[in-house]
Amino acid sequence: MAKRNFPLSEVYTLLEPGPVVLLTTIRGDKPDVMTMSWLTMMEFTPPQIGCVISNRNYSFKALQETGECVINIPTAELAQAVVGCGNTSGRHIDKFSRFGLTPEAGKRVRAPLIKECFASLECQVVNTDLVAAYCFFVLEVCKAWRDAKLKNEPTLHHRGWGTFVLDGETITLPSKML
Amino acid sequence: MAKRNFPLSEVYTLLEPGPVVLLTTIRGDKPDVMTMSWLTMMEFTPPQIGCVISNRNYSFKALQETGECVINIPTAELAQAVVGCGNTSGRHIDKFSRFGLTPEAGKRVRAPLIKECFASLECQVVNTDLVAAYCFFVLEVCKAWRDAKLKNEPTLHHRGWGTFVLDGETITLPSKML
Numbered sequence: 499m500a501k502r503n504f505p506l507s508e509v510y511t512l513l514e515p516g517p518v519v520l521l522t523t524i525r526g527d528k529p530d531v532m533t534m535s536w537l538t539m540m541e542f543t544p545p546q547i548g549c550v551i552s553n554r555n556y557s558f559k560a561l562q563e564t565g566e567c568v569i570n571i572p573t574a575e576l577a578q579a580v581v582g583c584g585n586t587s588g589r590h591i592d593k594f595s596r597f598g599l600t601p602e603a604g605k606r607v608r609a610p611l612i613k614e615c616f617a618s619l620e621c622q623v624v625n626t627d628l629v630a631a632y633c634f635f636v637l638e639v640c641k642a643w644r645d646a647k648l649k650n651e652p653t654l655h656h657r658g659w660g661t662f663v664l665d666g667e668t669i670t671l672p673s674k675m676l
Numbered sequence: 677m678a679k680r681n682f683p684l685s686e687v688y689t690l691l692e693p694g695p696v697v698l699l700t701t702i703r704g705d706k707p708d709v710m711t712m713s714w715l716t717m718m719e720f721t722p723p724q725i726g727c728v729i730s731n732r733n734y735s736f737k738a739l740q741e742t743g744e745c746v747i748n749i750p751t752a753e754l755a756q757a758v759v760g761c762g763n764t765s766g767r768h769i770d771k772f773s774r775f776g777l778t779p780e781a782g783k784r785v786r787a788p789l790i791k792e793c794f795a796s797l798e799c800q801v802v803n804t805d806l807v808a809a810y811c812f813f814v815l816e817v818c819k820a821w822r823d824a825k826l827k828n829e830p831t832l833h834h835r836g837w838g839t840f841v842l843d844g845e846t847i848t849l850p851s852k853m854l
Binding site for chain 1: 755839
């Protein structure tokens with residue numbers, strides 16, 4: 499996919515709807531990817547994101563050691579890879595080759611973008627106060643990428659145990675402070 | 677709607693997909709409701725939820741003072757009320773009467789459930805370490821309610837500026853640790 503620069507001020511429009519994402523990290527020369535759906539926006543600009551990454555995950559240590567990651571947003575056609583990456587550990591296998599994902603170099607962090615995802619957000623850890631108690635990291639997006647040709651491809655929302663709801667109809671209501 | 681007890685261990689299935697919610701609080705005898713979409717699950721059981729509530733919101737002070745709230749999940753037919761509650765302040769109007777919402781008594785907290793929402797989660801604040809820096813509260817769900825008759829009603833996911841994507845097709849993939 500041909501992702502281009504995406505304005506940081508619009509990053510929230512990608513994550514606020516609540517899609518499942520694929521988080522990439524790199525430790526030494528070994529990139530890894532995990533499935534994540536416990537995340538929220540925390541600030542518009544610069545965009546900040548809070549996310550829970552269990553300390554049982556291989557990615558936890560990579561994120562803690564490097565302070566960097568990439569949040570990649572898959573469309574529904576990557577559902578099989580999303581489930582696969584959520585059910586395996588980078589300790590045992592190379593998830594990129596196993597699930598047909600291609601690492602691509604970013605600009606600001608060493609962790610790779612995933613070529614097959616329509617949007618990727620390069621992130622740096624900015625707060626770890628709740629890591630010990632909740633495995634909760636606050637990230638700041640320093641560079642965002644998006645394939646502008648993919649405007650309304652459905653993303654995936656996880657309901658538990660491999661069940662996902664896909665994006666359906668879009669509606670717009672008049673919105674302004676009354 | 678006829679909401680009944682819903683198991684705490686399944687609360688994540690309601691919030692992990694990322695729906696917009698209506699947060700209710702009460703201060704003195706004055707209940708209020710605000711629209712919220714910056715929230716994430718943080719623990720399965722007991723269910724814990726992290727959420728950002730701007731200190732410019734009327735609800736911020738109520739949550740800080742009382743340590744209690746209810747997270748209510750609306751279906752798409754409440755879209756007008758969701759936008760209305762997001763664009764007005766409880767300082768100036770009674771949002772319940774203005775937007776046709778009915779407060780109902782809960783069991784564990786004083787903040788009201790919203791009758792028209794298909795699910796309601798009574799919550800207590802359990803961590804405020806990131807409130808000063810990020811307006812980020814950690815809540816614990818102490819009692820959950822759900823209308824079991826409404827199984828697949830679409831919820832709303834906010835994309836910004838009054839645009840919402842509704843739940844569409846549901847898919848299930850085999851999911852187990854490989």
